[in-house]
Amino acid sequence: MKGKDIILGLLKTRGPLTGYEINEILQDQLNHFYVGSYGMIYPTLKKLENSGFVKKEKVSQDDKPNKNVFSILSLGEKEFNKSLYKPLQDDEFKSDFLIKIYFGNQFSKSEFINLIKNEIRIKKENLRLLEDNLEKWKNNGMNDNHKFTYDYGIIYYGSIIRFLENKLKQAENI
Amino acid sequence: MKGKDIILGLLKTRGPLTGYEINEILQDQLNHFYVGSYGMIYPTLKKLENSGFVKKEKVSQDDKPNKNVFSILSLGEKEFNKSLYKPLQDDEFKSDFLIKIYFGNQFSKSEFINLIKNEIRIKKENLRLLEDNLEKWKNNGMNDNHKFTYDYGIIYYGSIIRFLENKLKQAENI
DNA sequence: CAACGCATGTAACCGGTTACATGATTTC
DNA sequence: GAAATCATGTAACCGGTTACATGCGTTG
Structure with a gap:
């Protein structure tokens, strides 16, 4: 499973999210077994959108800067399910x-x-x-x-x- | 420390080695904390040679195919020492x-x-x-x-x- | 008015991996 | 004569990272 699968999984299991929120989850919860960053997240979201896996919605906010909220589409759910049933990869550990x-x-x-x-x-x-x-x-x-x-x-x-x-x-x- | 530093370290601490022997050591000893392969080893040796860090010597063998034995040069030893004193990087773990x-x-x-x-x-x-x-x-x-x-x-x-x-x-x- | 939190993005680069391609020699 | 061991290498690709660049709104 790659960054794109994790993003799809988060959108599927937690509902619509911004890139910023995805980053927060990665840092707070997955950081000890998957390292992500904005440099991965935003380009990946763009690719997922271009592939028809997710859709972007601009949301205006008064008290905070505007944001782009991403939701998973059925094609994206399929892709995510596929990734779940791929053979288990061995851990990667580099020390x-x-x-x-x-x-x-x-x-x-x-x-x-x-x-x-x-x-x-x-x-x-x-x-x-x-x-x-x-x-x-x-x-x-x-x-x-x-x-x-x-x-x-x-x-x-x-x-x-x-x-x-x-x-x-x-x-x-x- | 990257693949190139490990190769330099092996050449420094164990003497001249072939790409094939380097691979054996990586698989048998370092595999649980650094994953390497021929696709890393041979291109890296080439770069190290071009940089003047190691030298290649062709050795003919009667009972086995000929081989290329690499030895570390003083410039390579310097480079390796430098890498040892770089700040410790956090482990990378991906599961x-x-x-x-x-x-x-x-x-x-x-x-x-x-x-x-x-x-x-x-x-x-x-x-x-x-x-x-x-x-x-x-x-x-x-x-x-x-x-x-x-x-x-x-x-x-x-x-x-x-x-x-x-x-x-x-x-x-x- | 500085610092912080919220928010988004890109261009250049990197450290490899994957798949392919080849071939000698020895052992079974 | 098939399989195993020894031996070397490349081209295309990948999944990111790093460094940079920007800007709004709130809090102290």
């Missing part, structure tokens, strides 16, 4: 941290330790951001499946932080 | 499985359960492949830092498999 660890003998002891400390800091920050979004998410229509993806993130970050803290102790005692 | 789970209310109960079973199968297979490589890796110069990245993979797969098995039970009991 700059692990690449650097792999070449860790190029570092001094203190550099190596700082590398791990830094990664722990980042992962703890990731975990905190995810946890902070929980209340917001609950008030914004969180279902059991959303909770599944949330729990996955919590377990993943927790396991990795524990692992890294062990490795840090080992590295410090050498 | 087709979690995207489908996020939209899980589009599935029937049995489809949903099969989706989880399928992912467990894939993750167990990933884990097994990693474990199977351990002996081979040990006999091929595995250091403590390599072991670090191996352990990371084991912990990650183990945690996720346990998590998914719990969720599977829950899904079956609804």
